[in-house]
Amino acid sequence: MTNHDFKTLRDKLNGSIAHSDDEIDLQEQWNELHRRAEQDALNDDENWEVCGGFN
Numbered sequence: 001m002t003n004h005d006f007k008t009l010r011d012k013l014n015g016s017i018a019h020s021d022d023e024i025d026l027q028e029q030w031n032e033l034h035r036r037a038e039q040d041a042l043n044d045d046e047n048w049e050v051c052g053g054f055n
Contacts, residue, residue: 011017013030 008017012019012023013027019027
């Protein structure tokens with residue numbers, strides 16, 4: 001992949017370039033992965049507290 005390919009992919013994922021019809025499912029998968037990562041990040045602080053952090 002070239003830098004241009006990465007920039008195009010980034011722009012499609014952030015919504016500044018429209019997807020073709022066959023890429024809609026990929027966007028939905030990306031959104032789900034992003035949502036899960038955000039959820040996991042929220043749990044990181046809670047897990048840190050439960051485990052007592054580093055002592």
